Structure formats: structure tokens, C-alpha cells
Amino acid sequence: MILDSKIPEGPLAEKWTNHKFNVKLVNPANKRKYDVIVVGTGLAGASAAASLAELGYNVKAFCFQDSPRRAHSIAAQGGINAAKNYQNDGDSVYRLFYDTIKGGDYRAREGNVYRLAQVSVNIIDQCVAQGVPFAREYGGLLANRSFGGAQVSRTFYAKGQTGQQLLLGAYSALSRQVANGKVKLYPRTEMMDVVMVDGKARGIVTRNLITGAIESHSAHAVLLCTGGYGNVFFLSTNAMGSNVTAAWRAHKKGAYFANPSFTQIHPTCIPVSGDHQSKLTLMSESLRNDGRVWVPATVETAEKLRKGQIKVNDIKEEDRDYYLERKYPSFGNLVPRDVASRNAKYVCDEGRGVNETGEAVFLDFRDAIKRDGEATIKAKYGNLFDMYQQITGDNPYQVPMMIYPAVHYTMGGLWVDYNLMTTIPGLYALGEANFSDHGANRLGASALMQGLADGYFVAPYTIGDYLAQNPIERILTDHPEFKKAEKEVSDRIQKLLSIKGDKTVDFYHKKLGKIMWDYCGMARTADGLTKAKAMIKELKKEFWTNVNVLGANEELNQSLEKANRVADFIELGELMVDDALNRNESCGGHFREEYQTPEGEALRDDENFAFVSAWKYLGEGLEEELNKEPLVFENVKLTQRSYK
Amino acid sequence: MNLTLKIWRQKNNTDKGAFKEYKIADISEDMSFLEMLDVLNEQLSTKGEDPVHFDHDCREGICGMCSLYINGNPHGPQQTTTCQLHMRSFKDGDVITIEPWRAKAFPVLKDLVVDRSSFDRIIQAGGYVSVNTGGVPDANEIPIPKSIADLAMDAAQCIGCGACVAACKNASAMLFTSAKVSQLALLPQGQVERKIRAENMVAQMDAEGFGACTNTGACEAECPKGISITNIARMNREYFSAVLSSDTV
């Protein structure tokens, strides 16, 4: 199949404006005759559900949490980018576009990214109007901070809880539509499958997580706003419930999965402390604005430190290696995430890691506290410091923080065109669930921007275009396709419950996570990936013969919920490995050790790999088919990224 | 460390439920409380026993999904969420009693999982500014004094976990409701619907069956986000000035 990205004609800056004019509209009286399903209530889902309901569509919104307000968007800390240029420091829509394309290592579509930069300014307006309490200057105007990968201050923030405030803003808009009767909420409900009728997405099958009831919901369009799949690594900064199931089921029904191997490893997370670890905690990248990253200059000093023979504060200035400042003098500690993460790995691989496991580097605020005073640092990062102390027991005002990279975000996702529609007509993917805007690496404070851009300002237009071209007639849920899908879902659940093996679901999840982290993590090799593929295949077989899922379907059953999700993660893991193995280059978060510059930087191969890999599911046990969407760059010149 | 856990087990909403005792060994003090429960659940699952069900998601103290009434305090002995509570807060040999949030408006669904949708309905009653997407003024159109924006932010930090209700001897939701009323009453964007919001949210709070506030301050002391009861006073003001002056009869 030829992948048509449907990028509108015309100059970059006019594409979206032209497109908005050219899309078909649904007249106001007819809007109430269309039903739209939104799965997931994070930034993308809540904003889309609210905006579509405001337009007059009937919306059903689903989330597995007990309330839409809990979606994992809430955990984003640092901020949201927007090309407002309020600071008069040279920002513009074009610069945000350029930074995002470059930050993504030239593996994103120009058209999508430019649109993202364009609507970024509307997002801030919208959120302020909703009552989002962004940080302000004494003059009463909005404050900005700088962020990794950019040389302007364009990040808006609300303390260290920007994601929370933006999500609560979208949640409030959603709540208003629930009160208006335009949105029906289904919390504690998990999507189990997409239902297709005549080749189009016409509904979903869900499982009520309290009663276990398998139910069908019909609609004219389905939006998957279900976030990323970082939990394939078991340990990640994602919420425990974050999963790939909705996207994966859609993929198995025909939606292509794009760039699955593009995962982002966030440089500033709290290091792993032991085998019991259930998840990793990220600390905002904004810490790198004032914190200096370093390790001891020699392996000997690091060893002494690890053995507790010396204290960190006793290490003299000349024995410290501020490696980011040394290697990247112009960006210093503010290099993009992939660069910062990889360099942490390098110094730890050299044996200069600083905690007991040898997998940690320092993030030091000593100089910032000396320069600005403890009060200023406290005002900026107080909650992050408290959180760090809560988890580790160390006081970061007195000793440097220890950090290590952790899986944080997945740039890959369901393939979508310019309209955010997947390869299944009527099925859309928004936010982190799609692949569209971040290429091979996402810049800090851009995830919130993309989720809200998709939900507030893109999908409401493009979905109207699709609906206007489709009949109003509803399909009832007693349609044979719904019944068939319900049966498939039930059968699978019964299969999981009937295995009654002797290993828990978490056992397999941890095993998968280890394989993924070791072979498909920060640095990958063809050998390792080949090995990983065989291991995952084996793991899948073992899972389906020896997992022990307790209890019954007809109850609140968290082991069954997990089993359903882990089964899909295993299959996704294999595809990620395929994708990583196929991409014989390094770009952004995808680093193949075979492909690097003499200085150890990612070495792209634009001639052969300037494309989006979009994988098509062909059937149980079959290798997936690779489709390529060539990336055309008409406005930016592809260069080797340099942050030196 | 070795611990004895007394955990509330209840099959479903209609089951009576009872405490069950579990022994657990070799718990590291670096574990979070929920990781300790994970260990217990792995052991129970391996033995073929139903694991203890509890709500949790982000495990970074922000989603508000985790709950648990631990040894007589919501979220345990520290002023934080349960997911951020670490085992270094306990000693070897401790007996830890774990109960679900208890309130009429938070019915137990299973074990330690409760239904907090009453909070959603309070927000649906008015915890928003009625602006549609698009067509809003520029974000810098209305300057907001930093002190006001900061106060609004302090109130807006509420994570909706329900610890305030769990802590309150009256199972009152005043802190939760007042945090949202306050945030929007402080900001210029919230002025238009200020009166109707206060009236409707209070009415919904009452309809859900939450208790009345007796100003014990337990909610503030237990709130993992340190939301202040000055917000409750502000809501009281908002409510009375609304009922005395609004057009709704």
C-alpha cells in the first residue's frame, strides 16, 4: 500500500490554513447525529472529547482509571512549549518548527510539525482562559523558562506540575460537557478491540473493570488517545497502568504501526535502587537549567566513592568531569535528551558511575545555590527536591542528586496522516499514541504541546471532514461484527484464565522489560537485536503456556488486566526489535552502535533511511510487512545535529 | 525487615469484608509502600490466592489514584501520597493495618479500592470556566498579580485523592470542593461564573452525602499537597455572598 500522508499543497506556512478551508464541514444540525468514541482521557483525549462535544457531536469517553483526571499526562512536570515570543528573544513559529524537526533528528514530517508550532500559541490562550494557573512575573504577565534543545525561553509552566494543571484544565472542559449531557463518561473501562464494519472503524468492545462485563459501543469514528508504550520496558517513568493494548488491537485490525523502535530515554530520572523497583521516577529536565552534570574524572575516584571511602562533597573541583559542558560547550547541560542520556551511559560504561550499582551520575546544584541562594533554588525546584528526598532519603540541597536515564516517552505509535487518521478509515490516533510530530527524538515540553494541539485544534477539524463524507446512519451493537469482536475478546480472556501455569504476569513483564532494556534500549546492535528477537519469541510461547492469571472475569481482577496488557507488550516488543534491526542508522533515540561518528554521535543515513517505517500486521506468527513513507524536506536542510 | 500486615479484604461492593493478617519478610527500607504490597501480591499470586486489590497508577504522587488508610492515617504516617511513602518510615516487627477510605460517598468496590466518582460529579457541577475551544483572548491580555496566580496554583494542586475525606471525622469533602472553588474564584477568568459555581458545587457536594466541616483541620494536616483550609473559608465566603446576591431563587 502506498502511504498517503495527505500533506496539503502550498507553502509550509499556509498548508494548515488552506487545509482548514478545504475540509468539508458538518452542518450544526447534523452534528448531533454523529457519535464519536474517544479512548483515553489524557491531554489529547480529554481535549478532543471536550472540543468535539462543544461542536455538537455525541461523545463517549473511556478511561481505565477511576477518573479521567488521573491520565498519565498529569505527571509531566516541566512545561509546555509555545512560539509566543513573549520574551522577545527571537522565537517564532518557524523557529519552534525548526527546533522540533532538528531535535527529532529529521525523522518527522515538515507539514505536521509546522502545524504543531502554529497552533502552539492557541493552546496557551485556551489554557489561560480555562483558568490554568501558569507561573507569572511580578508584572502579571506569563513567565517562561528555557528547556533542553532550545536556545530561547518558550516554555510555559505551572510550578513543577504543568502536566497536572493542563490536564485538569482539559478535564474541567470535559466535565462541563459531561454536565451538558454531550459526553458520556466510562471510567474504569478498558478498550479491548476495535470493531470494523465495511472496512471502517465503527466502534469498540470494552471490558468493565469492576464487573468484567464485555460491552460494545458503536460510533461513526473512533479516536485512540491512549498514550505511549514505554511500559514495554517494565521499568519506565510511565504510570503502572499505561499500556499499548488499544493501539495494538487497532494495529492487529489493520492500523499500521510507525517507528516502533523510537523510544526516548529521559536523562534525569532517579536511579534504580533494587529488584523490587516497580517504576522509575522522572525529575523535570528543567533541573538541568541550574544543575551541573558530572562524574569523577577518573575510574579510581569513582570506585572509592562507590565503596564509600570518600564523600562526594570531598571530591575536588579538578577531579570532577563536567562532561556535558566539556563536550558541548555551547549547549552544555542543556543538550537534547538523547544526547544527555547517551553520555550518561558512556561515562557509566567507563566505570565512572557514582552509586552502588554504578549506574548513576551527579546533578549538582552547589554552584547554583552559591550563585542564586537557596531560597531562589527552592522556589524554582522545591517540589522536585522534596520528591527526590522523599524517594532517596538524601537532601539535594546538601549533596548532589544522583540521576540516570530511564525510558520515558515513545515517539513511535500508530501511523497517521496529516488528518491524524490511521490506515483504518474512521480510526484516529492523537497524542503520544500516534507517531507524527517528534521524529526520532522529542524535545522537552513538547509532549504536552502535541497532545493538546491534536485534541483541541487538529482533530475537531479533520474529523468533521471525515464525518461529512460518511453516512449518518448508526450501526447497532447487535451487528454481527460487534458480536464477533465480543466473542474474540471473551475467548481471549477465557484463554488467559484457563492457562493456570505457575508464573505470575509480572514475572513475564519483568523478563520482557529486561530483554528490551538490554538489547533495545539506549544503545542497540544488530547482534543484540537478533538475539532479543529469539528471546521474545520464546517468552511469548512461555507466557501463553505457563502464565497464571488468577480469579474470574466477572470481578475486579487486576491480574487479568495486567495479563491482557502484557500479552500485547510482548508482541509489540518483537516489532520494536524488528524495527530497530531494520533501521541501519542512528537517529535521535534510536542509537545503533554500528552507526556513529568518530566522536560517538548518532550517524544518520539520510540517503537510505529518511523514511517513516510503517509496519503492517499480517497475521498470527507471521513477520510484519514494512511500508515506507518517504520524508520530504523542502524547507529545512538536513544537517548532522551538533550541540557543540 | 519483617512485618505483619492487617489488610481489609472485601470481595465486592456487597460483601461484608473483614481484616486478614499476612506476614511478610525481607522488606527493604528503600521500597515504596506500594512496592511492599507488590511483593505481597507476588507471593499471594504464586500461592494461588487472590492478590490484594488497591488503586495506584503514576506512583509519583501526582495522579491521586492511590489511597489506603495506613495505621490510622490516610496515606500513612507521612504527609505524602501512599506511593511516595517508603518503608524507611516503618520498623522491623511493625504491625501495619491497611484499610480503604471510609465514607458513604466512597463505596468500597473491592478490598482497598473505592469509588471516588462523587468527586468527578462535584467538578461537573461547576468546576470549570465555560469557554469553548478557540476564540479566547490572548493569554497575556489580562495580567494577573503574581501573588494571586500563586495562590490559585496552591489551590489548583489538589490531586483529588480523597485523603481529606478519609481524614475528616465527618467524611467531609470541603477541602476538595473548596480547592477548585478557590482556584477559579481567585482568577479573573473564573469571575463570570463565580456565584453559580459556588452554589452548584456546594449543592452537589451535599447531594453526594459528604459530611459537614467542623474545622478540625485534619484534612489540611493530611493533604499530600498541603492544600490549606483557608480555601474552605474562601468557599464559605463565596457561597454566602453567592446565595445572598445571585439571581437564582
Place this chain on the structure above:
Amino acid sequence: MSWVSKTLNSTLGRKVLMALTGLFLILFLVVHLAGNLQLLIPDGGEAFNKYAATMANNPFIKVVSIGNFAFILIHVIYSIILSRHNKKSRPVGYSITKASSNSTWASRNMGILGTFLLIFILVHLKGFYYEVKFGSIPMTTYEGVEFKDVFAIVSAAYSNVLYVAFYVLSMGFLAFHLSHGFASAFQTLGLNHVKYSPLIRKVGLVFSILIPALFALIPLVMFFQN
């Protein structure tokens, strides 16, 4: 339902009635104490008896006293309504609570304290108010005018050690009741401000100690003088 009854039946409305009546009763305590302190003037009760007569005959005071009874009644009735409502809000309790870690004892036990105070008030009314109004009172004469010798009744009552003990104990309850009630009333009325609230709390604390202490002082002094 009209908006008035709707408001007064909301949890906030009920609380405001508690606060307003409570504040009035606080005010009443001050006036009452001012009068009672005259018992300590060493004039054989002349000042006090004159004061009692003024109070009994002043139409304004009559109205206020009726209001006072009404407020006590409202305060009691609404406390019962609220307590029942609050009880129902948590049908299943906790097996362990560590409430002392998050709130003061008085704030959690206003109902119990209030119940004791109600008993005190009833005994107090029976002993003094009822006696003075409807009982047979000895008379005394100052400058040719006849006065009811209320002082004699009080003095007799305060010679009973049990009565004095009961009185002093009740003032202890009052102190705890006020220690929470004073500041709490302001909070309920929405009067919480970074500048004034610390002052209100301090005044409340001083008030809750001083007023009951002075009240308790009277029977003690009179008991030991006897």
C-alpha cells in the same frame, strides 16, 4: 424549597447558624461574666442585687434573654442535626484512627463538650434563673428600696462543695469548647486571612482560658470566703 430554607439546610448553611449562634453566646458570656464578677465586690451583695434587678426589669434585656434562649436552642438543635448527618457520612468506621496526629482533641469532641455544657446550663438555670424568676426569694432593702436577694441564693449554692466542683468542672469543658469554637466560628464565616487569622486564634485562645477561669473563680472565692 425557597432559597432561604435551601441555604439553611445545606451543610454550609447549618454551619453558619452554628457559628453565628456560637458567636452570640460568646458575647453573652462576656456580659454575663461582667455581671457575675460583681459577686466578688465585698458589699454583702448590694451591687450584684441591684444589677440583677436592672437586668430583670430592662425590656431590652428581656428581649435579649429570649433571643439568648433561642440561640442556645438553635445551637443545640443544629449540632444534633449536623452530628447525625456527619455520622451517616461514614457508615463504616475505621478500626484504627490516629486523629491526634492531625487535629486537636477539642475540635473532634465539640459534641461531647457541648452535651456537658447543656447539662450544666440546665442545672444552672434550674438553680438560679428559675429560682429567681419563679421561686420564693428572700428580699433585702437598700436605701429603702426592696430588692430580691439573689446574692443570698448564689452564696448558698456556692457553699455546697459538690456544686462548686460541678461548676468549676463545667468551666473546664467550656474552656475546651471555646478553644476550638471561637476561631472555628470565624473560619466558618469565611473570615480567614493571613493577616488577621493568627490574631483571631490568639484572642480565641486567651478568651477560652480567661473567661472560664474568671467564671470558675467566683464560686471558688465565695466557697472559701464562706
